[in-house]
Amino acid sequence: MNDLHIITAQTIALPETAYQARHFINGVAQDSADGRKSDRISPSHGLVVSQAALGSAVETEAAIKAARAAFDDGRWSRLSGKARAAVLNKVADLIEANVEKLALIETLESGKPISQARSECGGAADLWRYAASLARTSHGDSHNTLGADILAVVLKEPIGVVSIIAPWNFPFWILSQKLPFALAAGCTCVVKPSEMTPSTTAMLADMLVEAGLPQGVCNIVLGYGNPVGALMTSHPDVDMVTFTGSTAVGKIITKTAGDTLKKVALELGGKNPQVIFPNCDLEGAADAVTFGVYFNVGQCCNSSSRIIVHEDIADAFVARVVALSRRVAFGNPLHPDTQVGAIVTPEHATKIDGYVRAAVASGAEVCIGGGPMTVPGVGTQFYQPTVVRGVTPDMAIAREEVFGPVLVVLTFRTLEEAIALTNDATYGLSAGIWCDDVHTCLEFSRRAQAGTVWTNTWMDGFPEVAFGGVKQSGQGREIGSYGFDEFLEVKSLVMRVGRTRAPWVKNA
Ligand code: NAD
Numbered sequence: 001m002n003d004l005h006i007i008t009a010q011t012i013a014l015p016e017t018a019y020q021a022r023h024f025i026n027g028v029a030q031d032s033a034d035g036r037k038s039d040r041i042s043p044s045h046g047l048v049v050s051q052a053a054l055g056s057a058v059e060t061e062a063a064i065k066a067a068r069a070a071f072d073d074g075r076w077s078r079l080s081g082k083a084r085a086a087v088l089n090k091v092a093d094l095i096e097a098n099v100e101k102l103a104l105i106e107t108l109e110s111g112k113p114i115s116q117a118r119s120e121c122g123g124a125a126d127l128w129r130y131a132a133s134l135a136r137t138s139h140g141d142s143h144n145t146l147g148a149d150i151l152a153v154v155l156k157e158p159i160g161v162v163s164i165i166a167p168w169n170f171p172f173w174i175l176s177q178k179l180p181f182a183l184a185a186g187c188t189c190v191v192k193p194s195e196m197t198p199s200t201t202a203m204l205a206d207m208l209v210e211a212g213l214p215q216g217v218c219n220i221v222l223g224y225g226n227p228v229g230a231l232m233t234s235h236p237d238v239d240m241v242t243f244t245g246s247t248a249v250g251k252i253i254t255k256t257a258g259d260t261l262k263k264v265a266l267e268l269g270g271k272n273p274q275v276i277f278p279n280c281d282l283e284g285a286a287d288a289v290t291f292g293v294y295f296n297v298g299q300c301c302n303s304s305s306r307i308i309v310h311e312d313i314a315d316a317f318v319a320r321v322v323a324l325s326r327r328v329a330f331g332n333p334l335h336p337d338t339q340v341g342a343i344v345t346p347e348h349a350t351k352i353d354g355y356v357r358a359a360v361a362s363g364a365e366v367c368i369g370g371g372p373m374t375v376p377g378v379g380t381q382f383y384q385p386t387v388v389r390g391v392t393p394d395m396a397i398a399r400e401e402v403f404g405p406v407l408v409v410l411t412f413r414t415l416e417e418a419i420a421l422t423n424d425a426t427y428g429l430s431a432g433i434w435c436d437d438v439h440t441c442l443e444f445s446r447r448a449q450a451g452t453v454w455t456n457t458w459m460d461g462f463p464e465v466a467f468g469g470v471k472q473s474g475q476g477r478e479i480g481s482y483g484f485d486e487f488l489e490v491k492s493l494v495m496r497v498g499r500t501r502a503p504w505v506k507n508a
Contacts, residue, residue, distance in 0.1 A: 004385065007331035007338045008376045012104065012114060014045060014334075019105055021052035021198045023059050023222055024205035026066035027215030033058045040196060043111035043381045044333045044342040050109060052198040055223030060190070060231040063219035067161045067188040068237045070216030077158045077186035081135040088132035088180050090211035091204075092125040095176075098207065102200050106172060109197045111342030111381070112296055113333045121200065124176035127479065130463035131180035134484045138185070149500040156488040158186030159263065160239030163232035165225075165253070166201070167245040168194035168344060169299045174244045174267075175201055177467070177478045179218065182242070185487035190238070191220045192229050194245075196344060198222045225249065233257045240487070243267070244301075247401075247427075247472050265476030265486050267468060269401040270301050270429030273410075274458060275418045275444065276309040276317055277435035281456065285434040286320040288458040289407065292432075294328050294340045294385060295459070298405040299348075301473075302430050302452075302459050305402055308421050311411045318389055318409055322368045325385040331375045340405060342381045352383055352404030359397040359408075365390040369405070393424055401427070415440060423449045428471035432458050451477075 018039070022029040031037070036054040041047070053059075071077055076084070095102070103117035110117075143152040162182045166174045171193055182189050193201035201220055208218055221228050229249075233241050233256045243253050244267040257264045274292060276285050292304030309317050333341035343349040349372055356370050369386030389409040391398050398408050412418040422431050422444075431450040435441050445453040451469040454460065461467060466480035477483050 003326055005327055005329050006375060007329050007335045008378070010332045010334045010377070011336060012334040014047060014108075015049075015104065018048045019050040019199050021050050021202035021222055023053050023055060023063070024202065024208075024218070024220040025059060025063045026219065027209065029205060032056060038195060040109050040198070042108040043344055044378045045108060046379055047108075049105060050199045052195070052202070052222045055221040055228045057227050057231055059221050059223075060228050060235075063190045063221045064161065064232070064235050064237050066216040066219050067190050070214065071158070071161050071188040075214045076183070076188060076217045079186070081138060084184060084186065085132035085135040087211050087213050088128050088135065088184060091180070091207050091213075092128035092132070094207040094210055095125040095128065096122060098203070102172060102203060105199045105203070106197065107333045107341070109199055110168060110171065111333060111344055113338040113341045115336055115338070116296060120170055120173045124172050127173075127176040127463050128180040130479075131184040131484070134181070134481065135184035138484070138488070140490070149497050150494065151497060152492060152494045155491045155493055156485075157491055159487055159489045160187060161237060162187045162189050162487060163238050163241045164189055164191045165229050165232060165241065165243045165245065166191070166193050168196040169296060169301070171197040172200040172204075175204070177483070178242050178244075181479070181484050182487045183213070183218065185484060187240075187487050188217045189219065190232055191218065192232060193220075193222065195222070195224050229253075230256060233262070234259060236260050238262060240265070242476075242478075242486070250474070263486075265478070266474040267301065267478055268429075268472060268474045269427055270303070270469065270473050271306060271399060271401055271425050271427045272302060272304050272430045272432070272450070273306045273308050273422050274304045274432040274434065275412070275422060276307060276313070277433070277437070277440065278310050278313045279436045280434035281436075282313070282317065282320065284456070286317060286324055288432075288434070289321050290324040290328060292458045293407040294325075294405050297340050297343060297383070299344060299403050303403070304432065304458055305406065306398060306408045306410060308410045308412050308418050311413055314389075314409065314411045318367060318387065321407065322387055325368050325387060328385060330373075330382065330385065332378045340385065342378070343383050343404065346381060348403070349381055349383055352402055352406060355397045355400070355402045356386060356388060356406060359388055359391060359395055362392075362395055363390060364388050364395065364397070393421060399425065415443060419444060419447050423447075425449075426472045427469070429469040429473035430454065
């Protein structure tokens with residue numbers, strides 16, 4: 001453990017006071033009617049980073065009512081795409097102007113390194129700009145071949161009021177994968193960030209006002225899944241729920257929303273493999289595996305938490321990944337060089353450790369790490385970079401989402417075996433292959449049960465390219481034109497040209 005690359009220094013000052021996060025309902029920032037608040041303690045620095053209003057049914061009802069009224073009177077949904085795009089582009093400018101403020105609070109609330117918080121918050125501006133471009137270019141379809149007396153057009157219309165429920169691991173990015181697309185489509189929204197990371201969402205409210213978003217179009221309610229999230233998914237005035245979070249909560253939401261037959265889009269967990277063939281850029285693959293498992297402290301739906309490596313190269317490849325694990329900079333999130341920060345809560349750190357201990361008890365071998373660690377000056381809520389081999393596909397550590405800096409190693413001999421291991425999962429978010437033979441890459445890509453397949457790379461993403469999962473990793477797509485279409489309803493308009501319709505009732 002002593003030979004890890006640990007960063008204890010800090011180059012950024014802590015804020016002097018806790019950020020006060022408020023709800024944003026019908027254009028007004030407000031505390032809860034009953035005055036309740038919750039403190040968020042920083043996973044890395046132990047201080048109270050923020051005090052957030054804790055919403056109840058009162059605030060949630062008010063937010064839904066405001067969103068409903070704003071949708072129904074057309075103050076946003078009937079604006080031109082150009083007018084909507086102008087607001088979204090302005091929000092993007094404001095996000096860029098506020099990156100430092102957003103990144104600091106996101107780092108302190110989540111424990112992630114400041115460099116990753118900066119690229120997450122700054123990069124989100126591009127999602128807003130891309131959504132703005134869709135607001136202007138969205139169109140339906142026309143049918144001009146139905147006969148001389150018929151013309152039909154298929155219109156795309158905003159679906160209505162959308163509930164947006166987000167997790168804590170990429171609070172600002174995931175919000176920006178949803179909200180600008182819903183707004184570009186003409187929907188109105190009620191947003192609930194995670195109770196652990198409420199602040200960057202609350203900060204966005206000021207930017208929405210400054211950009212000129214009409215009152216009531218986007219409403220933010222802070223608080224817990226129950227009652228806030230539950231009401232957002234059951235309320236009859238909500239037309240759609242888009243949720244990112246755990247598969248367990250996704251299932252609850254699907255059941256709750258079923259009572260009123262709302263549309264539900266879900267982005268859930270993953271157990272994403274990278275398959276490593278001997279004939280590949282092994283150095284690049286080892287680096288991508290290291291990135292894939294330690295990025296965002298492994299608390300990432302796209303974490304490549306398992307590798308399936310060819311038996312002939314398994315020892316050498318694992319040795320390479322272990323060597324890289326020693327060089328990854330772990331430690332104080334408020335140093336620009338830090339690559340891996342703190343675990344979000346002590347309970348989650350215990351859960352991660354439980355998976356590793358259970359695997360060891362079943363005969364697995366820890367190659368590096370395997371326990372919590374203390375980073376001098378910033379506390380105990382860290383977990384060592386961990387590589388576990390000797391794992392069998394039936395172990396919980398090989399099947400379940402550990403959501404920490406823990407890599408498990410499985411091995412294969414043939415492409416068939418690699419594909420079978422890849423698909424032997426309840427999840428299907430993403431998968432990757434490292435191989436110089438294009439035929440093998442194509443065969444794997446077509447047969448892997450995953451929403452995204454990367455070949456000779458990992459976690460490259462673009463606003464233009466749809467993202468989502470199959471199996472228990474979710475339903476529906478986010479970003480890209482497919483993600484945008486989730487927020488649109490299709491209406492067919494069939495028009496007769498001239499008085500050509502033959503009577504149904506025969507003339508007497
Ligand atoms: P979580 O499911 O515990 O919580 C997510 C959100 O749901 C929070 O805002 C929470 O308050 C809310 N919630 C909880 N119970 C609810 C209920 N009954 N009704 C409505 N809302 C409720 O997830 P988390 O721990 O915040 O995030 C981690 C999970 O998110 C992981 O499983 C991860 O894989 C997943 N995730 C998926 C993606 C993706 O795009 N596929 C991206 C990021 C995270």
